[in-house]
Amino acid sequence: MTEREFDQLLKRALEEAGKSEQEDFPEDDGPMSPRQRARMEQMRRDPAGYYRRYTQVMADTAEAERREKTESPRHVRQHGKHILRYGTAAVIAALLGGSALAYSLTGGEFFRQLFLKEAGDVSAYMDTDQLLEMGGGNVGTVLETEEVRLELLDAVSSGNSAMIAIRVTAKPLTEFSLDGESCRNYGFLKIQDSFTSGDDAFSSSTRYLFRDDDSTLGNNECILLLSYTSREPIPDGAYTIALYDLGCLDTEEVLIPGQWQLSVDLNGADHYSHTIKTETAYRFGDYTYVLDSVAVTPLSLTLKFSCESDSLDCDEALWAQMDRLTIQLEDGTVLDGSQFYQSRTASGADGHWSMTVGVEFGAPLPANSIRSLGLGGQTVALDLK
Numbered sequence: 408m409t410e411r412e413f414d415q416l417l418k419r420a421l422e423e424a425g426k427s428e429q430e431d432f433p434e435d436d437g438p439m440s441p442r443q444r445a446r447m448e449q450m451r452r453d454p455a456g457y458y459r460r461y462t463q464v465m466a467d468t469a470e471a472e473r474r475e476k477t478e479s480p481r482h483v484r485q486h487g488k489h490i491l492r493y494g495t496a497a498v499i500a501a502l503l504g505g506s507a508l509a510y511s512l513t514g515g516e517f518f519r520q521l522f523l524k525e526a527g528d529v530s531a532y533m534d535t536d537q538l539l540e541m542g543g544g545n546v547g548t549v550l551e552t553e554e555v556r557l558e559l560l561d562a563v564s565s566g567n568s569a570m571i572a573i574r575v576t577a578k579p580l581t582e583f584s585l586d587g588e589s590c591r592n593y594g595f596l597k598i599q600d601s602f603t604s605g606d607d608a609f610s611s612s613t614r615y616l617f618r619d620d621d622s623t624l625g626n627n628e629c630i631l632l633l634s635y636t637s638r639e640p641i642p643d644g645a646y647t648i649a650l651y652d653l654g655c656l657d658t659e660e661v662l663i664p665g666q667w668q669l670s671v672d673l674n675g676a677d678h679y680s681h682t683i684k685t686e687t688a689y690r691f692g693d694y695t696y697v698l699d700s701v702a703v704t705p706l707s708l709t710l711k712f713s714c715e716s717d718s719l720d721c722d723e724a725l726w727a728q729m730d731r732l733t734i735q736l737e738d739g740t741v742l743d744g745s746q747f748y749q750s751r752t753a754s755g756a757d758g759h760w761s762m763t764v765g766v767e768f769g770a771p772l773p774a775n776s777i778r779s780l781g782l783g784g785q786t787v788a789l790d791l792k
Contacts, residue, residue, distance in 0.1 A: 514542020514674065517561035517572050522770050532740050533770035537679055537705045541565045544672040545645075554578055554663050555653065560630065564673040566680025566704040567609075567640050568767075569602070571633040571671055574624075577653055579663055582626035583617055590655035593617075593629070593662075597651035602644075602673065603637045609709070610636045610750035610765045636707050636750070636765045640682075643675025679774035680704040683789060691783050692724035696762075701789060703777055708734070708747075708766035710780075713759065721760045722753040729764055733781035736772070741781075 515538035522535045543562035550557040556576035563570050577583070583593050594615050603609070616630040624630065633648070635641075648671055653663040682702045689696050694714055702709040714721045729749060734742040750765040780787040 514544065514546045514561055515539040515563050516542070517546075518563055518570055521572075526770060532736055532738070532742075532772065532776075534705070534773035534776075535771055537771055537774055538563050540679075541674055541705070543674050545670060548670055550667060550669050552665070552667065554665055555667060557650070557667055557669050559669060559671060562671050562673060563706075564641055564675065565706065566682070567637045567702055567709060568680075568704045568707040569635045569637075569641055569673055570706065571635075571648060573631040573633075573648070573650075573669060575629050575631055575653070576625070577627045577629075577663055580627040583629060590657050590660070592656040593654070594631070594656050595650040595652065596654055596656070596659055596661065598633070599649040599651075600633075600635065600646060601649075602641050602646040603635055609638045609752065609763060610767070612748070612767070634706075634767060636709060636767065638709070638711075638763060640680070640702075641673060641675060644673065646671050646673055681775075685787070687787070689783065689785060691728050694718075694721055694724050696725055698787065701780075701787075703789065705771040705774060706768055708768070708777070710764040710766075712762040712764070714755075714762065715758055716760060717758045721755070722751075722762050725762055726751060728783040731781075731783070732764075732766070734766075734777060735779045735781065736776045737778050738776070742768075 519535040519538045522533060522538075526533060541563040543564065546559055546561055548559040555578060556574075558574040558576075560572040560574050561570070562572075584590070592615075594613065598613065600611075603611070612634045614632040614634075616624070616632065618624045618626055618628070621630065631650075647668050649666065649668045651666050652661045653665075654661040680703060682700055684700050685698045686700075687698050689698060694716055697713045699711045699713055701711075712725060714725070729751065730744065732744065732749070734747070736742070746769050748767045748769075750767070751762070753760060753762045755761065777789055779789055
């Protein structure tokens with residue numbers, strides 16, 4: 408069992424233990440002491456690490472008591488188990504007590520739950536368990552200023568695609584008034600990242616969840632969802648997301664000015680991702696296009712074409728074919744344009760054109776499940792085995 412699999416198993420066990428153990432704890436009868444607040448902050452920063460340290464101390468305590476007392480081995484084992492269970496319950500009680508950290512102890516769980524919640528018709532073919540292997544390492548990181556509180560709920564990546572979720576608390580606001588006459592869409596007026604830049608940057612999308620979407624959010628809270636596709640694989644490493652000026656996206660009115668930068672660790676391993684060199688020629692209209700490569704991840708598909716032509720409309724015939732793109736899975740399922748989103752770019756000089764098509768899936772596809780693409784009445788076979 409890998410460490411990541413152990414963490415997920417541990418989380419599920421903690422949740423089950425918490426359900427039965429929490430009722431044994433007395434109700435809160437006053438404000439937390441400075442020591443309690445410090446412990447809570449430690450748990451929020453690193454819940455998995457805190458759990459391991461906390462239970463190790465308790466195990467050591469149990470061992471010391473065993474040496475001091477003359478009691479049967481059976482009694483010692485029961486006593487140690489009792490302490491460990493209450494240590495478990497204490498940690499899970501903090502995690503489940505309204506904190507967004509309850510979403511996950513390791514990366515991937517928040518997005519897994521989100522896709523399961525919003526699956527709809529795609530639930531028959533999606534595979535959300537892959538996300539647990541694609542999770543980043545610093546989920547739960549918090550940046551807090553007088554104006555905002557930012558909390559990294561999740562970060563997953565594989566190959567050239569990544570998704571990030573950030574919980575945002577706008578402290579000066581009492582609520583996001585989504586029904587207001589002057590503004591119906593709130594968010595950051597500018598967002599930058601440090602892992603897709605220059606020629607590697609390709610496509611990105613932004614989405615916000617508010618209280619109407621997630622009842623765990625406060626009136627002045629939202630969740631920022633970011634999706635990225637790069638032309639090249641995103642390496643393993645620590646990156647940053649820079650957020651500028653929280654305000655009304657409709658009018659660009661700034662409600663809370665400022666710049667905030669949150670650290671994000673991405674798992675750069677190529678879990679379930681492949682790049683296939685095809686170099687196959689296809690004739691569409693008056694032009695011949697070469698499909699140079701196809702990059703596949705559980706979240707996206709990236710196709711790179713080239714075309715030799717002096718005409719400035721070399722890309723138009725290709726785009727017309729991409730409007731009818733289909734994706735066939737191993738089980739025979741065929742996905743059409745209603746089940747994914749496309750981004751397209753083209754550039755050229757001296758008669759040589761390069762075109763990139765990015766396909767963002769509506770849900771994570773099972774690893775190695777794509778068998779072929781339907782393109783202009785022709786089949787593009789993909790051997791991902």
